[in-house]
Amino acid sequence: MLRWAGDPEGGAPFVEADPAHPEQIVGLDVEIAGVIARGLGRTPEFLNVTFTSIDQSIARGDADIGLSGIEDTPARRTTLAVTVPYYEFREVLSVRDADAARYRTLADLRGRRVATLGGTIAFEILLRAERDFGLTAISYDDDVHPFSDLTIGRVDAVLLDDVLANRRRGTIAGFTIQPETVATAHYVGVLAATSVPLRDTINEVLRGAMRDGTLERILRKWRVWNDDQPRLYARVLAGQPIPPYVVSGGLDTGTSVATMTRWEAARRYLPSLLRASVVTIVLSCLSMALAVMIGVAIATGRVYGPRALRTALLGYVELMRGTPILLQLFVLYYGLAAAIRLPAFAAALLGLALNYAAYESEIYRAALEAIPVGQLEAARTLGLNERQVLTLVRAPQAFRLALAPMTNDFVALLKDSSLVSVLTVLELTKETQIFATNLGSWVIPGSLCAALYLAMSLPLAALARRLELRWRAPAE
């Protein structure tokens, strides 16, 4: 049996669910996996792994080989056993039809937002172009939304594989693929670093498939065959060294972090991790503040409001608590894009706040209802009106009860803020993931990331404890 890993989500033409039989997968990588398995005398077995986790999954031995339009990169060559390339693609720029004349190259995009898939060669190129050309790189978790956001104006260009760009043009109208090649790169299979003998056998199988036209047949079937491939195959079969990728024109390709020492790489990445931490803390504080305000309003409505309002608010709370926050973020950012086009940061802030408001409101409602009725009656007999009873007697006491669960929620929010990377907000976890992908290891990035999260959450917890202690003066 040959276990192979791939991601069918937005994975066309590499791996995708068969539109006719969604429980089956089809794609050029599915067929290549079949060719490899046959060559090894094994049967292929597919393992569904999120695209960004395929490297780690292979390294820890979940599957024998990863095949999912995986790019050949210096990092992968350092940390994994990489097969010979079986396809050469070009990184190309896609722009809105109206901008086709003015945005031809990356250099034309100064001050503009350029999207791509995070953790890819294209993203590395964009990061360098940020420095060299002053554009802004926007990282997506999939290869569909960059194009849809391009057509609605959230980004001004997309840098991605020509295979993907051509594929998207079939479903999304309104963008032009520029003819100029930004870089050439290759798709490879990846195996664990310890699987060099298996890799070498697979290389022989792939070379055989290049010689006898099997690969050409498959690639033609998926309509991605072009003149670049015979040239690539000739070089592979001649045993020429093939560099992972070549950037054309103007860009300093620099040194990849994969070739640096781990500590040098960490030193290089620390500033961007710190910047991402600022995004995380600002986003968390603002969304928590908003969640508290909305939560207070909901809780007040649920305790004091008329029946219809109470029912509506309960419905809101159940909806927000009962559905995944990831889904809510997607709906808010992509789903509503036709009606309101929120900027990514605003959508992230609002999404987190609206979700957490539901949880906060339950804490406040329970806290308000926990205040003994005697406290309220005492306040009434003293002549305070209902509003004063709430603001001067009930709410201040409820707040003291709510503080501990609120602190809990804030720390949870700090970590849940990592979910907003799906809306292209580059926060701490996403930045760490990019760092780890480029470095080919999670040890140092993971430790730095954990340290930064703790540096944010521990002072907060300490502050909450001090407040609680102050309010909980000892009984005499």
Added chain:
Amino acid sequence: MARTGGMNDSILNVERVELRRGARSVLAGVTFAARRGELVAVMGPSGSGKTTILRAIAGLETFHAGRITIGAVTLEGGVALTGDAARQLRREVGMVFQFHCLFEHLTALQNICLAPVHAHGVSPHAARDHARDLLRTFGVDHREHALPRQLSGGEAQRVAIARALAVNPPLLLMDEPTASLDPARRVELGALLQGLLRQGRTLVVATHDEDFASEFATRILRVNNGVVDLP
């Protein structure tokens, strides 16, 4: 005890007040009056309706029939208390709860100042001075910065009385004031209440403490099954 006046100098008139909870009748036509400077002890076994009478007078319970007049304010049976009537009523009546119900998040001094400042427009400075006077009068001025949970039962009660008096109501209702007091404290409380009577205040006290009532009350009402047994 000799009557010192007719109904006209009554500060409190309770007339045929009826109150039901579901099918159960809690007050079945309670009628009594209290005059200025009187300490009326409302006595009866547990569940007889003593506390409910106080709560109805304080506007905390809506009663179904009858009428309660406190000074210039009249509460009619079956009529919910409106904001305006509530405001007037609270100027006439103060209440000290059995378990004091001091605001847990505020110090003794802040408990007393809250209503004068926020409900009666007294300046914070004046409210504080007045609150300190009250605390001194009741011998708990050294506890002004203590939180309610740091006070003993007797101290909490004095602060609660001071809090009720801070808005200067002519009528003060007290629910089981001796329940949490030892005998010595009970005598002190009696003296304190007599001081209030001398100032011309009227007190209606729900209690089942016979000794306390016979020693300090100017009049005793006995409630049984929601009816006042006329003496």
